[in-house]
Amino acid sequence: MLPVRFLRSLSGRLRAAPLGDTLFQGLCALVAIGVVALLGVITLVLALAAAPAMRAFGFGFLGGTVWNPIAPEEYGAAPFIDGTLVTSALALLLGVPVSIGIAIFLSELAPSWLRIPLTYIVELLAAVPSVVYGLWGLFVLAPVMRDSIEPAIRGALGWLPIFQGTPIGTDKFAAGVILAIMIIPTVSAVSREALLAVPGNQREAALSLGATRWETTRLAVLRYARAGIFGAIVLGLGRAVGETMAVTMMIGNKNSISVSLFDQGQTIASLIANSFAEAGPSSLQLAALIELGLVLMLISLAINVFARLMVGRVLRLGEGAA
Amino acid sequence: MTLKVRTEHLSAWYGAKRGIEDISLDFEEHAVTAIIGPSGCGKSTLIRCMNRLHEVIPKARSEGKVLLDGEDIYALSAVSVRRRIGMVFQKANPFPTMSVYDNVSAGLRLNGVRDRKRLDETVLRSLKHAALWDEVRDSLDAPGVSLSGGQQQRLCIARALAVEPEVLLMDEPCSALDPIATAKIEDLIFDLKKEYTVVVVTHNMQQAARVADYTAFLYLGKLIEVNRTRELFERPAQDLTEKYITGRFG
Amino acid sequence: MKLPKFPNPFRGLPLRFDREGRRLWKDFGMSIAAFVCVVIALVPLGSILIEAAVRGLQAIGPSFFLLDTAYGGIGNAIQGTLILVAFASAISLPVGILTGIYLSEFGKNRFGDAIRFFVDVMTQIPSIVVGIFVYSLILLLSVSGIVSVRLVFSAIAGTIALATIMIPFVARTAEEALRLVSVSTREAALALGIPRHRMILRVVLPTGASGLVTGALLGVARVGGETAPLLMTAYGSGFGFSGLDQPVESLPHTIYTFALSPYTGQNQAAWGASLVLVLMMLMISVFSRLLLRSRYPLGGAGR
Numbered sequence A: 001m002l003p004v005r006f007l008r009s010l011s012g013r014l015r016a017a018p019l020g021d022t023l024f025q026g027l028c029a030l031v032a033i034g035v036v037a038l039l040g041v042i043t044l045v046l047a048l049a050a051a052p053a054m055r056a057f058g059f060g061f062l063g064g065t066v067w068n069p070i071a072p073e074e075y076g077a078a079p080f081i082d083g084t085l086v087t088s089a090l091a092l093l094l095g096v097p098v099s100i101g102i103a104i105f106l107s108e109l110a111p112s113w114l115r116i117p118l119t120y121i122v123e124l125l126a127a128v129p130s131v132v133y134g135l136w137g138l139f140v141l142a143p144v145m146r147d148s149i150e151p152a153i154r155g156a157l158g159w160l161p162i163f164q165g166t167p168i169g170t171d172k173f174a175a176g177v178i179l180a181i182m183i184i185p186t187v188s189a190v191s192r193e194a195l196l197a198v199p200g201n202q203r204e205a206a207l208s209l210g211a212t213r214w215e216t217t218r219l220a221v222l223r224y225a226r227a228g229i230f231g232a233i234v235l236g237l238g239r240a241v242g243e244t245m246a247v248t249m250m251i252g253n254k255n256s257i258s259v260s261l262f263d264q265g266q267t268i269a270s271l272i273a274n275s276f277a278e279a280g281p282s283s284l285q286l287a288a289l290i291e292l293g294l295v296l297m298l299i300s301l302a303i304n305v306f307a308r309l310m311v312g313r314v315l316r317l318g319e320g321a322a
Numbered sequence B: 001m002t003l004k005v006r007t008e009h010l011s012a013w014y015g016a017k018r019g020i021e022d023i024s025l026d027f028e029e030h031a032v033t034a035i036i037g038p039s040g041c042g043k044s045t046l047i048r049c050m051n052r053l054h055e056v057i058p059k060a061r062s063e064g065k066v067l068l069d070g071e072d073i074y075a076l077s078a079v080s081v082r083r084r085i086g087m088v089f090q091k092a093n094p095f096p097t098m099s100v101y102d103n104v105s106a107g108l109r110l111n112g113v114r115d116r117k118r119l120d121e122t123v124l125r126s127l128k129h130a131a132l133w134d135e136v137r138d139s140l141d142a143p144g145v146s147l148s149g150g151q152q153q154r155l156c157i158a159r160a161l162a163v164e165p166e167v168l169l170m171d172e173p174c175s176a177l178d179p180i181a182t183a184k185i186e187d188l189i190f191d192l193k194k195e196y197t198v199v200v201v202t203h204n205m206q207q208a209a210r211v212a213d214y215t216a217f218l219y220l221g222k223l224i225e226v227n228r229t230r231e232l233f234e235r236p237a238q239d240l241t242e243k244y245i246t247g248r249f250g
Numbered sequence C: 001m002k003l004p005k006f007p008n009p010f011r012g013l014p015l016r017f018d019r020e021g022r023r024l025w026k027d028f029g030m031s032i033a034a035f036v037c038v039v040i041a042l043v044p045l046g047s048i049l050i051e052a053a054v055r056g057l058q059a060i061g062p063s064f065f066l067l068d069t070a071y072g073g074i075g076n077a078i079q080g081t082l083i084l085v086a087f088a089s090a091i092s093l094p095v096g097i098l099t100g101i102y103l104s105e106f107g108k109n110r111f112g113d114a115i116r117f118f119v120d121v122m123t124q125i126p127s128i129v130v131g132i133f134v135y136s137l138i139l140l141l142s143v144s145g146i147v148s149v150r151l152v153f154s155a156i157a158g159t160i161a162l163a164t165i166m167i168p169f170v171a172r173t174a175e176e177a178l179r180l181v182s183v184s185t186r187e188a189a190l191a192l193g194i195p196r197h198r199m200i201l202r203v204v205l206p207t208g209a210s211g212l213v214t215g216a217l218l219g220v221a222r223v224g225g226e227t228a229p230l231l232m233t234a235y236g237s238g239f240g241f242s243g244l245d246q247p248v249e250s251l252p253h254t255i256y257t258f259a260l261s262p263y264t265g266q267n268q269a270a271w272g273a274s275l276v277l278v279l280m281m282l283m284i285s286v287f288s289r290l291l292l293r294s295r296y297p298l299g300g301a302g303r
Helices: A002-016 A018-059 A077-107 A112-127 A130-157 A172-196 A200-208 A214-223 A226-242 A245-252 A268-278 A286-312 B043-050 B078-084 B102-109 B116-129 B149-161 B181-190 B204-212 B229-234 B239-245 C018-060 C062-066 C073-105 C110-123 C127-143 C156-181 C183-191 C197-205 C209-224 C251-260 C264-294
Strands: B003-014 B015-030 B032-036 B060-068 B085-090 B169-170 B199-200 B215-221 B222-228
Touching: A002 B078, A018 A286, A018 C073, A018 C110, A018 C127, A018 C156, A018 C197, A077 A112, A077 A172, A077 A214, A077 A226, A077 A268, A077 A286, A077 B222, A077 C018, A112 A172, A112 C018, A112 C127, A112 C264, A130 A172, A130 A245, A130 B085, A130 C018, A130 C251, A130 C264, A172 A226, A172 A245, A172 C018, A200 A214, A214 A226, A214 C018, A226 C127, A245 A268, A245 C251, A268 A286, A268 C018, A268 C127, A286 C110, A286 C127, B003 B043, B003 B199, B015 B043, B015 B199, B015 B215, B015 B222, B032 B043, B032 B181, B032 B204, B043 B060, B043 B169, B043 B199, B060 B102, B078 B085, B085 B149, B102 B116, B102 B149, B116 B149, B149 C183, B181 B199, B181 B204, B199 B204, B204 B229, B215 B229, B215 B239, B222 B229, B222 B239, B229 B239, C073 C110, C073 C156, C073 C197, C073 C209, C073 C251, C110 C156, C127 C156, C156 C209, C183 C197, C209 C251, C209 C264
Parallel strands: B032 B199, B032 B215, B085 B169, B169 B199
Antiparallel strands: B003 B015, B003 B060, B215 B222
């Protein structure tokens, strides 16, 4: 019964469609499929080019702590995965509270004449290219870090192992700070939309119980928008993980793991940026770098897919360059 | 009495939800037929099946026949059917990026007609037919959306007439308009039937009484009754019809 | 414009420190905290703009724009960026828009959802990974003898990298722009007996044009500031454009190399280049906003 009806409607549709329509739809579909196929091509090409390193080191690559391009060559990803995680975690720690504060201000507290211009200005942060952030970081932020902020932290919390060592202004901590600034537009924009999506009656319910504005926000709005805000955070993480230029210029470029945040370090992205051009075209070092790139892509993809599941269609596209 | 359009056991679904059920209705040539009924009774679904706009909606389906001059429209190409059966919508929808002239000539231009003289003639004729010519003759290049609501609707009528259809379907054409604009369009409908076969969906019974030669009453997707307008309103055969007409529901 | 009065949580009543008073103080404190967050975000932005203006202006003069980077100017960098972006757009705008058309006109089914998902995934690939991809692609092709290995550092490589970043972005913005075109406009066109492909090309596309252009501009702004993928594709050069198969300089790359240079003159030039780049970005951003506001309302409202 059902297949007969389906076939009848299908044949009706096919019979009725003019040739031009079918051709056009076919063309658009072909292009769209081609674009998606490109994703597969990217993965395939990276895997093929990384194959020599994958064969040489296997899964131990992920845990290896030595990165030595000089014979005997040995490549391990651990220092860079660590660098990426540490700087990203720091970026979230510093950037997320500020972003949520901005989101709350813009959605709940700001007078209406201020809302749109201020939102636009915060978005401008996303329009600044990564390399300009790096330049500013090198010449403006780093001296401030070195001369004021990091010594102050060391003075207060220097007994903690993560704050040991002499700060020179370009280290994992500084890289984390600049990443925090760079993820603010993303996290605050998505959080703001999550907050705006909370229906008005939730706020009214809280207010009618005599809650103050902050209590309303905390009880009714933030709780309701939890999933969206969580998604915003994960999106910010995805952005931080892939950031390259600003991090390269702020992190000090040392290929080893260390505990202190005031030490130099290296993220996956910054290592690739630094070493890629020097690595010989058919060298093992190149293959190892490409394998790292593959790892980075998979990490970033996993984070972003996870974020999408949380946020749904509230995705921001106006991101700056890396 | 010549029948221009006939539906035979026409049913239509949106996915699993049925819109109309087993409707067999005749539409006389050069006459105005009104379709009345409460909201959701399937009036719009019915006429959208008649110009094959129903099938554009995803998961929409229909069964039964619609005959135009005896030919099943589902055996013809949708594009040619829609040129012979035109439609005017509830809310006037002139193309937002086109001028008055371009709107009216859109049907022709988008089908490849480039001859300026022919386009000019068509625009003139259609705007006159739609009783809009005198109001826009000096502002043909103004954006279509800069006209008033009633003018925009007449613009849409002119646009529909420009492709020289045989049948004109009108889906609640006056529901978004003020009484004066409504009156102008009702006069227009009365004139249009000389050259076209007109089907008007309306929720306004007085309007049906004013302009229609025949009236069909739909309820919950089924055709309850159809008759000459006067007969239907003065001597309804069905109980349901009488209830609707006297305002006991809907 | 009246300035807002300094908020008094107790609204004229005497200050209290009992339980209810503490709630009101806390509310006040939180409002201040939220405001401080905004200030925290604005400080770096302001600093970047100010420093770029102050330090950058010192470096700028007519020779700055005319000389090549080998001589301390940025003429070849601006030229390189324009060339790379132009070629990348030539590839990605048609491909992206056609994909966007597919998603908005034909993609409201499960297959379209899958495509949309993967296109979204592609917008999130780190740009440095795209750079490695293009490098690896050319390397693999050269090993099989199809192309010369020299092409790894070339304008073509840079163009492919930027296009790969731009295409999914343009596809999504195009889809959003076309979705804004009302169903009513499409139905009106169909009801006139116009075949679907012509409806899309001659009615939907022009109606959604301002959104499409905005999306294209944003895509251009996005790739115009990219450095990472160009490090291993376009590579960079001290001189002007010398062929698609040769390395080419770009503005962001110039900023990078000048910033890391030991010479303060070049450091200052980096600021000048940044000022130019940021101004270009701002202009595009402002222009696309104006464009969005000036077009016909899409729904066709009356007078």
